[in-house]
Amino acid sequence: MLNNIQLIEIPKIADPRGNLAVIEKDILPYAVKRVYYLYDVPSDAYRGGHxxxxxxxxxxxxxxxxxxxxxxxxxxxRVMLNKPNKGLLIGTGIWRELENFSSGAVCLVLASDVYMESDYIREYAEFLLTKGT
Known part of the structure; x- marks a missing residue:
């Protein structure tokens, strides 16, 4: 697995009436400052690219x-996400693209900061320059 990414099991409370997953305390190494989600993404489209x-x-x-x-x-x-009690932590300096969305897929993102355009690297060539490649 690449450095600076981690699959994290989200604590789950199993109940015959339905499961409950909880993100609190030290599950994430940062305080959540922004929450957003992607949905209705066509199966042949991709998101991310930054x-x-x-x-x-x-x-x-x-x-x-x-x-x-x-x-x-x-x-x-490549990491397949398909369970609501497992998440992917992506650290800084990692290029990401999201693709192959199934019908009805919803991607929830818990971010460490508010939206700031200056924090994005949107050109892959520029990204490679920051890595010295």
Whole structure:
């Protein structure tokens, strides 16, 4: 697995009436400052296509599934997210693309900071320059 990413099991309270997943305390290494979600993404579309300089993000497939393609500038990895009690923590300096969304997929993102355009690296060539490649 690439450095600066981590699959995290979200604590689950099992109940015959339905499960409850809880994100609190030290599950994430940061305080959540922004929450957003992606939905109704066509199966042939992709989202992401950027890296962050300082912001960290935690992605969860609340419903359905999608793949996250991660790139640290020297190697790539694909992670399938398809369980609402497992999330992907993406640290700084990782290029990410989300693709292969299933019908009805919902991607929840818990971010370490508010939206700041200056924190985004949106051009892959620029991203590689920051990695020295």
């Amino acid at each position: 890296a962050h300089k300082d912001q960290q993000e935690f992605l969860i497939a609340l419903s359905g599934s999608f793949e996250v393609v991660l790139d640290d500038g020297s190697s790539k990895e």
